[in-house]
Amino acid sequence: MSGFMAIFWKELADHFTSKRFIILSLLIYLAGLATIYVAAQNIRSGVTEDTQFIFLRLFIVSGKTLPFSFPLFLSIFIPIVGISLGFDAINSERTSGNLSRLLAQPVYRDSVVNGKFLAGLVTLAILVVSIVAIVAGMGLRMIGVPPSAEEVLRLFAFIFASIIYGAFWMSLAVLFSVFFRRTATSALASIALWIFLFLFMSMIAGVIAGAVVPIDQNSSVELITQNDELYRMISRISPGTLYGETVQVLLMPELGNPSATLMMVSIYTAGMIPSPLPLGQSLLIIWPQLVSLIALTALCFAISYIRFMREEIRAT
């Protein structure tokens, strides 16, 4: 146990003093501040007397000068942070000649993985919490509307989901760091996968959905819905989609369904304006997404764990 704590504290200290982490966190703080500034400028548009959840709007409004909302920023940066925290976890120890020295100490081998993973998770959590806190604080000052209790709870859920999303990318990067001997390879593999999922997954999903359920302007609502459902099923292979849907539902309580298109359809068909859902209902909607993210994280972690435990230290 002492070994685990020693590894945890050392890794944590390493993360916080590494230039990599300092550069990334500066970048993220900057992005956060920029979005909140733009949001505060634009928040008045579209707010009416009976608009609820004004505080949450701070996090989703974007403007012309900066067409990125805060969650979109996070969905881009969190994978990068996660990858940067994990991609060299094991293989850098090996290439630097530290691994065999480390494993010759009286610590269980799983303490090494666990300690590193937990240190990465804590670093990630601190980063996410602090950025959300900064944005919320700035926003509070700018618009002067305090958040309601439900808004605070929704923000906590948002933070939790963001940490899970980061943990997924970190555990994926750790997995690559166990499998690839060189840090450059594991970094590139993680980033390549991220770019693929981020840029190409929705494209591929669109093509497949279009091929299976072809639609045009005269298609029936049923067909459009089918096409959309298929599209969403496929694009949910990407954890980014899961995270995006989660965040949407959490930060836009009036959204009863993670799919914007589908909501349009429901308004169109039922002719009703959606009213905000209570937090419990929102959570229920995104529960599968959250669980999937957690499961993916656990899966990556388990594979790297088993692989690392079984690996032999060889004389080379």
Added chain:
Amino acid sequence: MSQQGVIEIADLTKKYSDFVAVDKLNLHIDEGEVFGFLGPNGAGKTTTILMLLGLTEPTSGNARVCGYDPIREPLKVKRIAGYLPEKVGFYEDLTARQNLEYIAALNGLPREDASRKIEELLDTVGLSEVADQKVGQFSHGMQQRLGIADVMIKDPKVAFFDEPTAGIDPEGIEQILAIITNMARKKITVVLSSHQLHQVQRVCTRVGILAKGRLVIEGSVDHLGRDAIGGGKFRIEVQVLQSTPNLISSIKNINGVVNVESSGDLLLISCDEDLRPQIARTVVDSGSLLAQMKIEEYGLEQIYMKYFRES
């Protein structure tokens, strides 16, 4: 040899698919010995050490370190055994002191004990002045000495050094060997793997030569010489002109001469001591002419070469 040795190896075998790295190795090392593991690259030295530490699982056979089984009780072994890998590395962004503090923490040493111990060890290995410099700036020799401090921090009963002197300048080698000799004085058993024979010869009480995973010979350096060459420690080559028939037998009668061979006008004499004066007198007394005389001391190198030519 009857009592339990610090290291006991019985029929230890390690196979990597079809390649046999270590083949039925048997070995017994007593407390306080400095055992030299010799052999060319790929002979299985490092693999053996890794198996003794429980970092690699043997295919078959048994090993005990201070009575503990490295497979079943790896943590107990790692608590009492220090290991300096061949390509040792440290966290380059940390100072020498921080690196040692980390290892001390991993060994569960209380903070104050650790800092006192680290001070002491840095002094022992001559790194006190650079204790707060980042290890990234250290030379190879300094890293190697830091590695020794790293091994010592847990007060090991056994220390494994894998090629501790590879790629180090002569002065650095002197320092490292001195530290190793000192460890042996403190009753720490040292296992040293190396192919730098001169150094091994100087510090080891016993050596074992590994070739292709097998221990071809083991024993003290003096003994090995006798077994290997079938003669004494020294080889004296004498060129004699006009040799008389009974010269060889009279040389054989000199006390300490083990064997005499002749080839042409050369006599190859192996003996336990430097007997050049006596041999010279015998040759002259017998009426032959002594043309030249050369002496060679048998070192590990000859023994080593002999075994490698055979294997």
